[in-house]
Amino acid sequence: MAAHESALREAKSSAPETELIDIGEQARLSARRRERIMSFASPLGLLLIWEIAGRLGLVDVRFFPVPSSIIGAMAGMIMSGELIEHVLISLQRIGLGFLLGGIPAILIGVIMGISRPVRALVDPLIVATYPIPKSAILPFILLIFGLGEMSKVVMVAIGVFFPVAINSTAGVLQIAPIYLDVGKSFKASRWDTFRTIALPGALPFIMTGIKLGAGLALILIAVAEMVGAKSGLGYMIWSAWETFAVANMYVGLFTIALIGFGISFLLREVERLVIRWKVDA
Amino acid sequence: MTAAGNLASQRPGKIRIQHLIKRFRDLVAIDDVSIEIEEGTFFAIVGPSGCGKTTMLRILGGLETVTSGAVEIADPAPGRPQYSIIFQGDSIFPWMTVWENAAYGLRMRKAPKAEIAASVAHWLERTGLTRYAKLYPHQLSGGMRQRVSIARAFANDPEVLLMDEPFSALDEQNRTILQQELLRIWEVDKKTVVFITHSVDEAVTLADKIMVMTASPGRAKTIIDVTLERPRNVLELRNDPRYGQIVYGIWGHLKHEVEQARL
Numbered sequence: 001m002a003a004h005e006s007a008l009r010e011a012k013s014s015a016p017e018t019e020l021i022d023i024g025e026q027a028r029l030s031a032r033r034r035e036r037i038m039s040f041a042s043p044l045g046l047l048l049i050w051e052i053a054g055r056l057g058l059v060d061v062r063f064f065p066v067p068s069s070i071i072g073a074m075a076g077m078i079m080s081g082e083l084i085e086h087v088l089i090s091l092q093r094i095g096l097g098f099l100l101g102g103i104p105a106i107l108i109g110v111i112m113g114i115s116r117p118v119r120a121l122v123d124p125l126i127v128a129t130y131p132i133p134k135s136a137i138l139p140f141i142l143l144i145f146g147l148g149e150m151s152k153v154v155m156v157a158i159g160v161f162f163p164v165a166i167n168s169t170a171g172v173l174q175i176a177p178i179y180l181d182v183g184k185s186f187k188a189s190r191w192d193t194f195r196t197i198a199l200p201g202a203l204p205f206i207m208t209g210i211k212l213g214a215g216l217a218l219i220l221i222a223v224a225e226m227v228g229a230k231s232g233l234g235y236m237i238w239s240a241w242e243t244f245a246v247a248n249m250y251v252g253l254f255t256i257a258l259i260g261f262g263i264s265f266l267l268r269e270v271e272r273l274v275i276r277w278k279v280d281a
Numbered sequence: 282m283t284a285a286g287n288l289a290s291q292r293p294g295k296i297r298i299q300h301l302i303k304r305f306r307d308l309v310a311i312d313d314v315s316i317e318i319e320e321g322t323f324f325a326i327v328g329p330s331g332c333g334k335t336t337m338l339r340i341l342g343g344l345e346t347v348t349s350g351a352v353e354i355a356d357p358a359p360g361r362p363q364y365s366i367i368f369q370g371d372s373i374f375p376w377m378t379v380w381e382n383a384a385y386g387l388r389m390r391k392a393p394k395a396e397i398a399a400s401v402a403h404w405l406e407r408t409g410l411t412r413y414a415k416l417y418p419h420q421l422s423g424g425m426r427q428r429v430s431i432a433r434a435f436a437n438d439p440e441v442l443l444m445d446e447p448f449s450a451l452d453e454q455n456r457t458i459l460q461q462e463l464l465r466i467w468e469v470d471k472k473t474v475v476f477i478t479h480s481v482d483e484a485v486t487l488a489d490k491i492m493v494m495t496a497s498p499g500r501a502k503t504i505i506d507v508t509l510e511r512p513r514n515v516l517e518l519r520n521d522p523r524y525g526q527i528v529y530g531i532w533g534h535l536k537h538e539v540e541q542a543r544l
Contacts, residue, residue, distance in 0.1 A: 178370070178372050179374060181366075181372075182366075182372050182374070182385075185344065185364075186362075186365070186437065187389055187390065189389075196374075277377070277418075
């Protein structure tokens with residue numbers, strides 16, 4: 001017994017150099033699944049409370065129609081194709097805006113992180129323009145880009161640009177200097193430094209920026225469509241208010257909430273994929 | 282004795298440092314160091330902390346400029362890099378797998394794909410990492426991560442290896458294991474190595490020649506030949522009376538310097 005034990009101890013003491021530190025993979029998986037279920041449970045719970053409160057007369061259903069009646073209205077609007085059409089056009093604007101704002105934001109942000117001169121030149125511009133409320137520049141954007149698609153796309157792009165650019169810069173700046181030394185010692189070119197060190201190193205921060213940007217994009221698309229569009233969810237909500245079709249208004253709000261939920265879910269999955277090298281990802 | 286005079290050898294060196302001075306503002310980090318390192322020499326530099334030994338290595342590696350003097354590494358054979366650095370602490374990229382990390386140098390110098398695959402496979406095998414090729418660094422222990430760093434430097438197949446206290450962040454057991462592995466790997470093709478360490482034991486265990494540096498400002502105090510034969514065994518060395526004598530001798534040179542550094 002004692003011999004067996006000491007053999008065991010020996011086996012253990014020689015283990016650390018070859019052993020993978022990945023115990024608890026199983027536990028982590030089930031915790032992740034539980035968290036995912038919980039993230040669906042809380043919004044559903046809120047809807048349930050609302051429905052009960054409406055039916056008991058605790059809230060005024062003229063202003064707060066119960067979720068079931070909203071879902072009824074939603075079904076009607078889906079059948080007629082009206083909702084789908086507005087959703088698709090809004091999603092298209094959001095998608096294009098993301099590309100138009102996000103890609104330059106990552107490029108500019110990461111380059112600002114790498115290069116001190118570029119940072120010195122561009123940072124004041126960002127600091128000065130960032131605090132301007134994005135909704136306040138809508139009239140200006142409408143003036144420049146007109147009432148067509150471009151003005152809506154540009155609004156989203158502006159909303160996405162700032163958080164992504166600022167986070168990209170911060171992401172590069174937090175990369176430990178030793179990694180840049182390694183790149184230099186292996187004679188990495190500028191492009192290779194960008195591609196193999198700055199960009200992947202900053203990616204966790206960039207993803208945070210993109211998630212912030214997604215929230216702003218939804219706000220801005222709704223505002224922009226209320227004022228300067230004849231289609232999209234923002235327009236749909238605004239025209240429902242003008243005709244006092246309260247249930248339809250809620251359908252719009254619900255749909256935006258759902259889209260927001262869907263986008264953040266999607267982004268979380270994307271994040272898990274692109275930064276699987278992170279300990280907690 | 283003056284270190285510089287003693288060191289000029291007849292054969293042209295692989296690495297030649299002449300009257301190197303490095304100042305950071307008012308602080309003199311390195312004060313007039315001249316050394317010549319012959320090809321195939323395992324050259325260790327020991328000294329108290331703050332003696333400028335890491336700075337010297339960073340200058341050799343082109344990460345730091347000289348204030349005055351000259352630092353030369355002989356031109357490499359065509360198609361081969363001049364040097365690779367093994368850094369102190371964690372320096373492998375956390376966002377790359379073990380394989381991608383080991384391939385980094387080769388990829389950066391645009392080596393053909395087949396050569397990269399062959400060289401990486403070879404060095405992962407020799408560093409005992411083949412099984413871990415697809416893992417990310419956070420899944421490895423500190424000792425394994427430093428092995429990746431060694432594989433990355435060797436796979437790049439440089440003429441000179443610059444090592445900056447590569448094992449100082451490891452616990453003693455892992456350090457001993459990795460010292461033995463480094464000896465085993467190095468003794469096969471004997472590249473020129475410059476190895477920075479604060480550990481006298483480590484220097485004597487690994488090196489052919491040891492330069493002892495003075496405390497700030499860093500000067501070359503003396504150079505000691507380690508005549509222990511190769512291949513060496515890290516454990517057996519400790520039982521060798523000559524090993525103890527060399528270590529003791531170096532401590533004689535260092536004692537004063539360490540006390541100086543503490544002031």
